[in-house]
Amino acid sequence: MGTKKPFRIKKTSDFQRVFAKHKSFANRYFVVYSDTQPKEVDVSHWRIGLSVSKKIGKAHERVWVKRRISESFNNISLFIPNNLDIVIVARPLVKGQKQKIIQDQLMHVLDLAGILNGKEKN
Template sequence: MRKTFRIKKPTDFQLVFNKHRSVANKYFIVYQLGKSDQKHFRLGISVSKKVGKAHDRVWVKRRIRQSILELKPQLPNELDILVIARPAVAKQSQKFIKEQIVHVLKLANILKVEEE
């Protein structure tokens, strides 16, 4: 995922936290903030030390980023999205993490549901 798709600045994170709409499940919390002037969505990821050591946290971040990248065509352009991993997500498989990301994004009405 290119750097232009990421939320990196603490002020941007804080803005989404302060003016947010949030949804959660057992594994993730998703905060969203609509921005009408954006050309594409931006993603911020937060994984606390409760998830594990540094290599475990990086592993989780990579899995989240990959899941969002696979869902990119179904995500709206005018959103800032923060994904916060809960400790239960540690040591889960890529497939399971993607399923849980899809679940929480559907709860938040962010993901466009595909017609079958």
């Protein structure tokens, strides 16, 4: 099951705001950007934005990757603190990987960023 609409980042301005903080952490599969939500955002939970470029492959392959990332994120969402915007950029190596590997690597990069333990790194 995918991420529900209130939990998604859709506006370009929100993506740009998160990217502008230059707070990123990466591994071979993902780059994760994070930022606290601005006060004008009226949600009390985390939001996620996914970026899968054409380097990954054709449209059906990019959708496949997005679905796997979304499913993996939903499985670990209980460990994500509220009031946080997270943008996940998929790298080409993620294409064709099994769900378990995608979830493990996503957990790894979120842990590097300090997001899983609730203490976001600066």
